[in-house]
Every structure is written in C-alpha cells, then in structure tokens.
Amino acid sequence: xxxxxxxxxxxxxxxxxxxxxxxxxxxxxxxxxxxxxxxxxxxxxxxxxxxxxxxxxxxxxxxxxxxxxxxxxxxxxxxxxxxxxxxxxxxxxxxxxxxxxxxxxxxxxxxxxxxxxxxxxxxxxxxxxxxxxxxx
Numbered sequence: 001x002x003x004x005x006x007x008x009x010x011x012x013x014x015x016x017x018x019x020x021x022x023x024x025x026x027x028x029x030x031x032x033x034x035x036x037x038x039x040x041x042x043x044x045x046x047x048x049x050x051x052x053x054x055x056x057x058x059x060x061x062x063x064x065x066x067x068x069x070x071x072x073x074x075x076x077x078x079x080x081x082x083x084x085x086x087x088x089x090x091x092x093x094x095x096x097x098x099x100x101x102x103x104x105x106x107x108x109x110x111x112x113x114x115x116x117x118x119x120x121x122x123x124x125x126x127x128x129x130x131x132x133x134x135x136x
Contacts, residue, residue, distance in 0.1 A: 001044040002070050003093045011075050011087055017041070021100035029065045030105035031134045032114040040127040041094040042103075044070040050121040054104060057117035062108025070095040097127065 017039035027033045034050075047068060054064050070093035077088035097103065104121060106114055115131060122129045 001048050001093075003044060004071050007073070010073065011090065012073055015072075015096070017096050017098060019098065021098040024067055024102055025100040027102060027105060027132065027134050030063065030107035032106050032111070032118060033067075033102045033132045034104040034118045034122060034129050035132045036097045036101045036103055037099055037128045037130055039099055040097055041072065041074070042068065042070070042097050042125060042127065043074075044093045044095075046125055047095065047103075049124040050104065053121045053124055054106065054117045057120055058106070058109050058113060062106055065105040067102050067105060068095045068097060072096060102132070103129070 021036075025035075047066065047070060051064065051066060058064070072094045073090040074092050074094050075088040076091040103125070104118065106117065109117075111133070118131045122131075
C-alpha cells in the first residue's frame with residue numbers, strides 16, 4: 001500500500017477539508033477520469049482497492065494513473081484505553097480529497113470498458129464521484 005518513505009513529523013493534526021480543488025482538477029494524462037464531488041479522507045487501502053478493480057476490469061490493457069497520494073498520518077488509540085497519556089500511534093495513511101480532484105485517469109481502452117471500470121472503482125471509495133472524459 002502507498003505511504004510516504006520519510007516525514008518531518010510522525011503525527012499531524014486532523015485538519016479540515018474546506019473549499020474546492022485548486023490543483024489536480026483537470027485531465028492531464030488519460031482520456032477518462034474519476035472526479036471527486038465531495039470532500040473526504042480516502043485511505044491508502046481504499047485507493048489500492050480502486051486501483052486493483054480498474055486494472056482487473058481493463059484486463060491490464062491500457063494505462064492507469066493514480067492522481068492522489070496518501071500523505072496524512074491518521075492516529076488511533078487502542079480500544080478500551082483510559083483518557084490521556086498522549087496521542088495514539090499511526091494506524092493508517094490517508095489523502096485529503098477536495099471536491100473537483102481527479103483521483104484516477106485511464107487511457108488505451110474504449111469508452112464502455114472505461115466507464116465500467118471507473119464505476120466499479122467508485123463503489124470502492126467512500127465519496128461521491130463522477131466520470132469525466134476529455135472533450136475531443
């Protein structure tokens with residue numbers, strides 16, 4: 001699964017996801033893409049599940065680009081632990097996704113396969129998405 005190799009600080013504040021995407025909102029590599037329409041934190045496991053679904057549906061023909069990267073450490077304290085004694089350890093990595101962010105792009109397959117693959121991948125993600133295409 002995706003995770004940063006090195007971070008300056010091990011733990012981060014939770015933060016808010018306000019506003020819309022100021023970068024990564026247009027198709028740059030492929031002809032078809034999956035665009036987020038609401039803000040959320042998407043985990044590395046969810047990104048990997050969506051990627052696997054896309055490549056399996058495409059039967060490894062064409063190319064897939066992952067445009068999001070999980071760089072936010074999410075900490076969690078164990079179950080049934082008393083209050084206090086500091087912040088919990090890092091459990092998983094997540095990515096802050098803003099509305100309008102292109103999450104996946106693909107090319108080299110026809111439109112029907114691309115739509116099916118992106119629809120199946122959207123089911124693996126915790127947010128509402130829409131399929132976008134490059135206008136000819």
